[in-house]
Amino acid sequence: xxxxxxxxxxxxxxxxxxxxxxxxxxxxxxxxxxxxxxxxxxxxxxxxxxxxxxxxxxxxxxxxxxxxxxxxxxxxxxxxxxxxxxxxxxxxxxxxxxxxxxxxxxxxxxxxxxxxxxxxxxxxxxxxxxxxxxxxxxxxxxxxxxxxxxxxxxxxxxxxxxxxxxxxxxxxxxxxxxxxxxxxxxxxxxxxxxxxxxxxxxxxxxxxxxxxxxxxxxxxxxxxxxxxxxxxxxxxxxxxxxxxxxxxxxxxxxxxxxxxxxxxxxxxxxxxxxxxxxxxxxxxxxxxxxxxxxxxxxxxxxxxxxxxxxxxxxxxxxxxxxxxxxxxxxxxxxxxxxxxxxxxxxxxxxxxxxxxxxxxxxxxxxxxxxxxxxxxxxxxxxxxxxxxxxxxxxxxxxxxxxxxxxxxxxxxxxxxxxxxxxxxxxxxxxxxxxxxxxxxxxxxxxxxxxxxxxxxxxxxxxxxxxxxxxxxxxxxxxxxxxxxxxxxxxxxxxxxxxxxxxxxxxxxxxxxxxxxxxxxxxxxxxxxxxxxxxxxxxxxxxxxxxxxxxxxxxxxxxxxxxxxxxxxxxxxxxxxxxxxxxxxxxxxxxxxxxxxxxxxxxxxxxxxxxxxxxxxxxxxxxxxxxxxxxxxxxxxxxxxxxxxxxxxxxxxxxxxxxxxxxxxxxxxxxxxxxxxxxxxxxxxxxxxxxxxxxxxxxxxxxxxxxxxxxxxxxxxxxxxxxxxx
Numbered sequence: 065x066x067x068x069x070x071x072x073x074x075x076x077x078x079x080x081x082x083x084x085x086x087x088x089x090x091x092x093x094x095x096x097x098x099x100x101x102x103x104x105x106x107x108x109x110x111x112x113x114x115x116x117x118x119x120x121x122x123x124x125x126x127x128x129x130x131x132x133x134x135x136x137x138x139x140x141x142x143x144x145x146x147x148x149x150x151x152x153x154x155x156x157x158x159x160x161x162x163x164x165x166x167x168x169x170x171x172x173x174x175x176x177x178x179x180x181x182x183x184x185x186x187x188x189x190x191x192x193x194x195x196x197x198x199x200x201x202x203x204x205x206x207x208x209x210x211x212x213x214x215x216x217x218x219x220x221x222x223x224x225x226x227x228x229x230x231x232x233x234x235x236x237x238x239x240x241x242x243x244x245x246x247x248x249x250x251x252x253x254x255x256x257x258x259x260x261x262x263x264x265x266x267x268x269x270x271x272x273x274x275x276x277x278x279x280x281x282x283x284x285x286x287x288x289x290x291x292x293x294x295x296x297x298x299x300x301x302x303x304x305x306x307x308x309x310x311x312x313x314x315x316x317x318x319x320x321x322x323x324x325x326x327x328x329x330x331x332x333x334x335x336x337x338x339x340x341x342x343x344x345x346x347x348x349x350x351x352x353x354x355x356x357x358x359x360x361x362x363x364x365x366x367x368x369x370x371x372x373x374x375x376x377x378x379x380x381x382x383x384x385x386x387x388x389x390x391x392x393x394x395x396x397x398x399x400x401x402x403x404x405x406x407x408x409x410x411x412x413x414x415x416x417x418x419x420x421x422x423x424x425x426x427x428x429x430x431x432x433x434x435x436x437x438x439x440x441x442x443x444x445x446x447x448x449x450x451x452x453x454x455x456x457x458x459x460x461x462x463x464x465x466x467x468x469x470x471x472x473x474x475x476x477x478x479x480x481x482x483x484x485x486x487x488x489x490x491x492x493x494x495x496x497x498x499x500x501x502x503x504x505x506x507x508x509x510x511x512x513x514x515x516x517x518x519x520x521x522x523x524x525x526x527x528x529x530x531x532x533x534x535x536x537x538x539x540x541x542x543x544x545x546x547x548x549x550x551x552x553x554x555x556x557x558x559x560x561x562x563x564x565x566x567x568x569x570x571x572x573x574x575x576x577x578x579x580x581x582x583x584x585x586x587x588x589x590x591x592x593x594x595x596x597x598x599x600x601x602x603x604x605x606x607x608x609x610x611x612x613x614x615x616x617x618x619x620x621x622x623x624x625x626x627x628x629x630x631x632x633x634x635x636x637x638x639x640x641x642x643x644x645x646x647x648x649x650x651x652x653x654x655x656x657x658x659x660x661x662x663x664x665x666x667x668x669x670x671x672x673x674x675x676x677x678x679x680x681x682x683x684x685x686x687x688x689x690x691x692x693x694x695x696x697x698x699x700x701x702x703x704x705x706x707x708x709x710x711x712x713x714x715x716x717x718x719x720x721x722x723x724x725x726x727x728x729x730x731x732x733x734x735x736x737x738x739x740x741x742x743x744x745x746x747x748x749x750x751x752x753x754x755x756x757x758x759x760x761x762x763x764x765x766x767x768x769x770x771x772x773x774x775x776x777x778x779x780x781x782x783x784x785x786x787x788x789x
Contacts, residue, residue, distance in 0.1 A: 108376060108388040108418060111404060112147035113411040116140065117507050118158060120408035122356075122396040126165045131172075131184070132412055133159025139172050139180070141187060144401070147414065151187030155180065156784075160200035161241065164210075166224070171210055173199030179212050179220075181227060191227035195220065197773050201241035201277075206261065211249055213239035215637070215773060219251055221264060231264035233257075238637050241277040245299065250278040252287050256295075258302060268302030270295075274314070276357070281320035284339075286327075288314025290639075294327050294337065308337050308344070313578070316397065317357040319365070324379070326365050328354025330578070334367050334375075336382060346382030350375060352514050355581070357397040359405075359423045366398040366405055366417070370581070371514060374398060374407050376418065388415055393511075393581070399423055410508075505623060506658040509583035512550065512602045515543050517590040519598060524552060529648075534569065534668070538603070550589055553599040569597040572668040575640060576601075579667065584631035586651060586665040606652030606660040609712070613647060614719045618748060622783050624650075624662050625713050629776040631664045632709055636702050636772050642667060643692075643700055645708035646684040647715055685730050686721040687711045690763050693731050703765040706775055710760025710768075717753060718745040722761065735763070752782050 114120070118135025123142070125131075129150060130142045135158040141150040156176045163172035169190060170182040175198040181190040197216030204211045209230060210222045215238045221230040237254035244250070248267065249259040252274035258267040272287060272295050279286040284306065285297040290313045296306025312330030319326045324345060325337045330353045336345040351371030358367045360379060368374045370393040376385040392410035399406050405417040518541075525538035528551060539552035555569055573591035576599070580587045587602040606612075609624075616624065628650055635642060642649075644666065652660040689707035691697035714722045722739035723730045739761060741754040756778045762768045769775040 108374070108386040108405070108415045110388070111414040111416060113413050114140070114142055114147050114149070115411055119392065119410045119508070120396070120412035121159055121162045122399055122408045123406050123412060124162050124165050124170075125399060125401045125406060126184075129184070130406060130412070130414075131163050131165055131170050132408060133163065133172060133174075134408065134412075135159075139163065139170070139182065139187075141170075141184070142412070144404070144406075144414065153180070153182050153187045153189070157198070160198075161202040164203045164205055166205040169224070171203045171205060171212075171224075173201060173203055173212055173214075175200065177214065177216075179203060179210070179222070179227075181210075181224075193220070193222055193227045193229070197238075201239070204242045204244050206244045209261070211242040211244060211261075213242060213251065213253075217253075219249070219259070219264070221249075221261075233259055233264045233266075237273070240275065243278045243280055245280045248299070250280060250285055250299075252276060252278050256285065256287055256297060258285075258299070270297050270302055270304050272297070272304070276315060276317040279318050279320055282339075286318045286320060286325060288316065288318060288327060288329075290314075294318060294325065294335075306342060308335070308342050310335060312353070315353075315355045316395075319358045319360050321360045322379070326358040326360065326367075326379075328356060328358060328367055328369075330354070332369065332371075334358060334365070334377065336365075336379070348375070348377050348382045348384070351516075352393065353581075355395040359398045359400060361400045361417065361419045361421060361423045364417075364419050366400065366407075366423075368394040368396055368398055368407055368409070370394070372409075374405070374413075374415070376405075386418060388413075395581070504620070504659045506655040506661055509661050510653060510655065511583075511587045512548070512589055513545070514589055515548065517541055517592070517600055519592055519594060522552060522600070530556070539600070548589075549603050551601050551603045553601065555597060568668065569599065573597070573599045576667040579635050579638060579640060582631055582634040583661070584627045584663050585634065586663045601665070602653070602663070604651035604653050604663065604665070606654045608648050608652070609650035609662070609716060610647030612652070613715050616716070618717075618750070620659055621716050622779065623659065625716060626776065626779050626783060627662050628664060628712070629709065629772065629779060632705055633772045633776055635664075635667075636705070640667070641700065641702050641705050642708070643704055644668070644684060645705060645712050646687040647712055648684070650712065685727045685734075686723065688731075688734065690735050691765065694735055697763070698765055701765075702772060703768050703770075706760050706768050706772060707762075707765075709772075709775070710757050714739065714742060714757050714761070717742050717749055717757070720745065750782060750785075752785070756782065 116134040116136050120132050120134040123130035123132035125144060128144050130144050133139045137155050137157060139153040139159065143150055155174050158175050159172060160175060161173060163170050165184055168184045170184050172180050174180060177195050177198055179193045179199060183190060195214035195216050197214045199212060199214050201213045205224055208224045210224045213219050217235050217238060219233040219239055219242060223230060235253040239251045239253040242249050242251055244261055247261045249261050251257045254273055255269040256272050256274060256278060257269045260267060273290050274287045276288050280299055283299050285299050287295050289295055292310050292312055294308040294314060297304050310329045310331060314327055314329055316328050323339050325339055326334060328334050332350050332352055332354065333347040334354060335347050338345055350369035352369045354367060354369050356368040358365050363379045364385060365377045365379045366374065372390050372392055373387050374390060375387045378385055390409035394407060394409035396408035400417050400423040402422055403417050403420055405415045407413050522539050522541045527535055528538050529536035533556050534553055535556050537552045540547055540549050570593055577588045579585050586604060589600040591599045649664060649666045650662050651665050652662055654660050687708050689704045691700055691704060711722050723733040742757055743749045743751055743754050760768055760775055
């Protein structure tokens with residue numbers, strides 16, 4: 065796989081706005097190395113790469129070793145000189161954020177809900193702390209305390225030596241990686257919180273909903289918001305005094321250096337903003353959304369984009385110095401060590417940065433999980449030992465976290481627990497999954513590249529789907545990489561198209577595009593409004609669940625159920641409920657010699673029904689929840705999706721919907737009757753599945769799973785119990 069001829073691709077600003085390769089990470093083998101050390105080369109040229117199943121986070125680099133995880137179940141230690149593997153630590157799930165390495169211990173949060181402490185030299189487990197949800201953020205270590213956030217909406221402070229719990233703080237949404245400055249923990253969630261680092265008590269909170277770790281510089285907390293703004297908050301008092309408006313949501317931490325804030329945005333721009341004047345200095349446009357944090361070294365800013373590239377940009381002029389194509393989208397934040405830039409993506413890359421030195425001025429280090437210009441905050445210096453001077457941590461790579469809720473921010477009581485012991489020590493499981501099943505699961509999920517399309521250049525083929533007021537066509541267009549085949553969604557024309565239908569389709573496109581960075585959500589390639597609203601989306605060649613429900617065995621059905629549940633969870637973390645889950649909206653994409661991959665499509669009702677919660681327009685009665693028929697049950701929300709998903713999975717496992725008959729009789733049964741247990745219709749199913757599915761389909765919303773997390777965990781536990789992976 066290694067080719068000494070692979071090089072950084074120097075493109076002009078126009079050319080770099082779209083991907084120059086359409087390759088994916090398909091076929092990568094976990095823990096397999098195809099790399100060769102190369103002497104320093106110019107302009108982002110590749111030195112080596114390391115292959116990880118499912119791609120890689122950015123690494124943590126210390127003592128000439130890079131520590132990195134990825135979507136696979138392995139945490140790797142890699143020699144930075146030549147890319148060779150030193151050890152591998154196996155878990156049962158993947159990693160979404162880089163680990164933290166302090167005093168010879170690697171602290172890594174995993175999607176299996178565990179925080180692992182692993183010996184940096186040997187890869188042996190020291191202790192494990194279990195939370196109630198996946199950990200998708202980096203831990204922060206200050207002194208003898210580890211701070212970590214879990215998607216169970218809790219911040220944990222743990223003893224770094226034993227893993228015992230010191231205190232917990234509950235938010236009302238999934239939280240970012242903690243930033244700890246002096247004796248204060250800063251967290252971005254449904255609000256920005258400042259907590260006492262000693263006991264977890266609340267110091268202040270500000271109603272800014274963010275997804276990224278706060279950055280603290282010169283007494284100011286900088287954090288990106290879902291409201292398309294970069295915010296500045298006084299660290300001591302919580303006074304919200306600074307705002308800069310962009311054209312998209314901000315999902316990553318800003319970097320502050322030399323009086324300038326650098327921040328990437330959903331609108332594909334990297335912004336440089338003057339701290340004092342709040343004026344934009346420049347904006348550099350990439351070809352895709354930016355979910356990674358920038359890193360500054362000397363006069364160069366490095367940023368990865370979802371157009372499959374990493375860019376080196378002149379910090380003063382905002383012009384491109386070089387670009388390197390990663391062969392796939394990246395949310396990972398680059399780091400620079402001794403003139404080498406490391407970045408995760410489909411592969412873990414080491415590139416010649418074409419700069420001298422390390423990213424000391426913008427790196428994330430012990431006790432300061434953020435980006436900033438120096439190590440002085442509110443007049444206090446941070447004491448960093450010589451050993452830790454080499455530690456470079458990436459802040460918020462991987463899938464960013466967002467609030468769990470509807471369109472409105474959730475508020476309520478903040479609970480603080482002190483001294484509650486919730487940890488357990490266990491040995492890690494190094495057993496491989498059941499081989500016969502594992503061989504069927506795709507090692508990576510294909511997705512199309514993003515392009516800027518011109519409607520006039522699109523050729524429509526035959527109709528491939530229809531529903532509501534829209535039709536879906538097979539379509540092709542020519543790109544720089546050849547002919548692109550995709551699906552084109554347009555409103556059905558019956559005379560004059562109403563402005564409401566135009567707005568609704570464009571709203572769907574915007575919502576969908578903010579969710580499609582997940583393996584199990586159909587990808588959006590581009591969308592537009594001229595000459596009529598249209599959405600170009602990934603072509604799913606494997607049909608839909610409604611036509612295929614009877615063909616899957618129990619093992620594959622459980623895998624499909626977990627995959628779809630994870631896709632819904634991804635949307636819920638971004639404050640979006642689908643509200644029209646049905647078999648026809650679960651599409652499949654074929655993968656050579658593997659199980660077809662399920663992905664969720666058609667997000668057209670999500671925002672509309674959140675704003676008009678009892679509208680029935682476009683609903684599929686057989687899979688609708690009681691509250692979508694009866695206002696007395698309450699408004700629609702995430703628990704509506706839980707009911708609908710339960711009904712969809714009922715059909716997946718049994719081959720038929722929970723209730724059959726006319727629309728009127730189905731509606732009546734949804735409101736008043738209980739469906740038959742799935743095992744009554746399919747005796748081969750595990751008996752536990754009855755309780756799981758029927759709990760999701762409870763009439764009263766309060767009786768269902770409180771969160772999609774618990775629904776997913778129940779399916780996950782069942783899968784493990786029956787050794788199906």
